Amino acid sequence: MMNPHERVKQIEENASLPAGRGERFAGYAVIGLPFSSGHVLALRRFPASSLGAGYTSVWHRDPSGGWTFYSTVAPEQSCSRYFGSQVEENVDAQIRIEWDGPENFRVIADCFRPLTWEIRLSQTAASRLMNAAARLVPDSWWQKRFMLRVMAAAARWFLRTGKMNLAGRTPNEQEFKANPQQVWLVKSSRAEVSGVDLGPVGPLPAQARLNDFLIPQRGIFAIARSFLESKDRVVLTSYKKEPASC
Numbered sequence: 001m002m003n004p005h006e007r008v009k010q011i012e013e014n015a016s017l018p019a020g021r022g023e024r025f026a027g028y029a030v031i032g033l034p035f036s037s038g039h040v041l042a043l044r045r046f047p048a049s050s051l052g053a054g055y056t057s058v059w060h061r062d063p064s065g066g067w068t069f070y071s072t073v074a075p076e077q078s079c080s081r082y083f084g085s086q087v088e089e090n091v092d093a094q095i096r097i098e099w100d101g102p103e104n105f106r107v108i109a110d111c112f113r114p115l116t117w118e119i120r121l122s123q124t125a126a127s128r129l130m131n132a133a134a135r136l137v138p139d140s141w142w143q144k145r146f147m148l149r150v151m152a153a154a155a156r157w158f159l160r161t162g163k164m165n166l167a168g169r170t171p172n173e174q175e176f177k178a179n180p181q182q183v184w185l186v187k188s189s190r191a192e193v194s195g196v197d198l199g200p201v202g203p204l205p206a207q208a209r210l211n212d213f214l215i216p217q218r219g220i221f222a223i224a225r226s227f228l229e230s231k232d233r234v235v236l237t238s239y240k241k242e243p244a245s246c
Contacts, residue, residue, distance in 0.1 A: 001131070003102035004121050004184050007223055015047035015054065018179075018225045020143070024050045026225040030119065032215030033186055036202035038063030040215055041117060041191055043107055044079055045097060046226075051077045056095040058109055058117070059083075060193055061208055061215075070095060070109045082170035082228055083210050103184070115193050121221050122187035126158040131182050142179045143227070151180075159185065161216035162203065168212025174229040176213065186219025 002010070008028055017024050027046035034040050040061035047054035055073040062068075067086055070093040071078040080090050093111040100106070103122065109115040133154075141147045145167050152164035166178045191198045203217035 004221060005099045005102045005105070007182065008099070011223065012047055017048045017050055018227070020227055022050075022230045023228045024048075024225065025228075027054070027223075029180075029222050029224050030186065031180065031220045031222055031224075032059075032208070033119075033189060033201060033219035034204045034208060034215065034217060035191070035198045035200065037199040038204065039191075039193070039198040040204070040208045041198070042215065043097075043117075049077070051081070053077070056097065058093075058095060058107060058115060060115065067210070068113070070111070070115065082172050082174050082176065083213075084172055086171040086210050103187075113194050115191070117191040118189060119186055119219075119221070120188045121184040123184055127183055127185055130154060130158060134181050142181075143177060145177075148177060155180075155183075155216075155220075159183070159216075159218060159220065161218050161220060162207045163214055164216060165212050165214050170213060170228070171211040172231075174231055176229070177227040178213075178224065179226070180220070180222035180224045182223040184221045186221060189219060 011027060015026060018026055025046040026048040030043040032040060032042040042059040044057045049055060053073060055071060055078050057079045058070040060068045066088045068089045068091060069080050069087050070091045072095050075081065075084060075090045080087055091111055091113055093109040096108045098106050104120050107117040148166035152166045155161045155164050168176060170176050189201050201219060207217055208215040
């Protein structure tokens, strides 16, 4: 099996949209990573997007519960299209993902609110078992809510993620289906936001969420694709602040 860096290079070179209706994305992600200090980070890198150009987004929740979304494209073309009603600030940023080994990478957002995030991945017997099972799932089953509930429950018990929802509604009321098709665990991580060290990783007293989307209590890196409901009217008025240019 390829290591995560090899899989990422393959995706970056040959990104393609999954078949289906609605709005679709394919790429890789840190589904979420909580820090004992109350901070939360997440990463979405989708080289293939049905909305236009591929993009990178970093999500940051501070200990008070306020979310900031960094993105390389406008909010209506990225994650804030679906999560914006719970986002306090959208930041227009240049985001780089730099690998310095098969399982180690850093994320750097260059802007007025700089972010640096270092991540080391690993595999365990449980994650290998989950990946082996995922390879046996027929492609059509990834769209079935029952199957997604089974997979979310398996992640909760085998990977100790806390409760997971792979289908539900976003804060902007679009239906979503998430397909993490291959996973690694975050072994260790260090991050700074605006010069503040976020401290050690660790589960939160109350699991972070964005409406039905639950942030895992343990860091998960995934090769993933997402399916979201198309809506003619996207609730841009829900954004509390326009994107800030770096």
